[in-house]
Amino acid sequence: MTVLNIDKLISNFPLLQQVIALEEVVWFNPNVTTLERGLPYVGLGEQDIHDASLRLQRFAPYLAKAFPETHVTNGIIESELIDIPAMKLALETHYQQPIKGRLMMKKDSHLPISGSIKARGGIYEVLTHAEKLAIEAGLLCEGDDYSKLLEPEFRNFFTQYSIAVGSTGNLGMSIGIMSAKLGFTVSVHMSADARAWKKSKLREHGVNVVEYEEDYGVAVEQGRKEAEQDPRCFFIDDENSQALFLGYSVAGQRLKQQFEQQHISVDKEHPLFVYLPCGVGGGPGGVAFGLKMAFGDHVHCIFAEPTHSPCMLLGVHSGLHDEIAVQDLGIDNLTAADGLAVGRASGFVGRAMERLLDGYYTLTDEHMYQLLSELNQAEGIQLEPSALAGMPGVIHVEQNSEYLARLQIDESTLANATHLVWATGGGMVPKEEMAAYLEKLSV
């Protein structure tokens, strides 16, 4: 590890003064480039996304039976794309600024099985691992009807293997529920931020929940250590996993189809801005990769983080990526947005994706709570605090004339723009917990 000279860092990157003061900040990266130029740094391509999509199709008959709530979509885990016109009005009032483009929301909050964006990446990586084991053991071929995985023979087979993961909550939920359903022995190492209801839900599914007083970084580290001692244990590495990333990336093509179905254009005259809450970076990074591959240079991805956990902004802005944590700047990584409570960004996502991500901003917990309540009032939709982080993005974009000029987006193009807030979680939050959120209490 490099020894950090914080004073020098701050003088090189004055924005960090505001970051350290826990002020809300916005940074549009002037070094972003085209998909053509940025793609080689990702190290993954169209074929990888296609393979992931085919794998999910192979598993669809199994998922449709194993999780009846996915029956209506034939075992494909996908969320709705909706307009939120009443929230648009509420935001205009809140920020005293008109919003020219169309405001939409992607309801990953209501994805089946685990009620968050992690139902994309987490479930995909468990399925990838299960398929590999079963194929190697000669129990499964890619051409099979995968609903045979429901047979006791497979459950017995998977029981010999275990899966471990470190999580702030939602990743643990996805991986725990999916692994337990297949028959794996599964341990979820939960950071202090993880909500009690998530832990008890996992225990109901027979998952071994290990609790920590420390943050996400420690939970991940402990999970990694436990897995290293057992050759039959597979560690899902949220900080570095390409499989997770690819599971998320399938969202790009799926969203493109939804836009086509709803007759919404995305092209030079109709830009698309997408606002993604960011924790360690795998979820928003993978989705952004998929979106870039689907829509090319006409989609602009912007990451949102809590003022107390701005790890990706810090990593990309300073160029230090996972060589710096927010704690190195004296920032505590304590936030009510438990899905985003990560102090050190992924070692892979920022380096792979920084050229293709337009910007980053932070917001306070109070701000998220306020938006949570406004969305509930305006649209009757309830989300967990993390999932609101994308909401102010539209204001930052429409207000930043320098950024818009760089993109060569004028007033009339801006009026044709679609702004998509990626709502990342909340669909499974218990009633009482939601009531407390709505009263802006942290319980």
Ligand SMILES: *Cc1c(COP(=O)(O)O)cnc(C)c1O
């Ligand atoms: C995990 C999560 C995110 C961010 O995903 P990362 O892969 O950690 O960046 C955002 N919102 C919610 C609700 C999450 O659970």
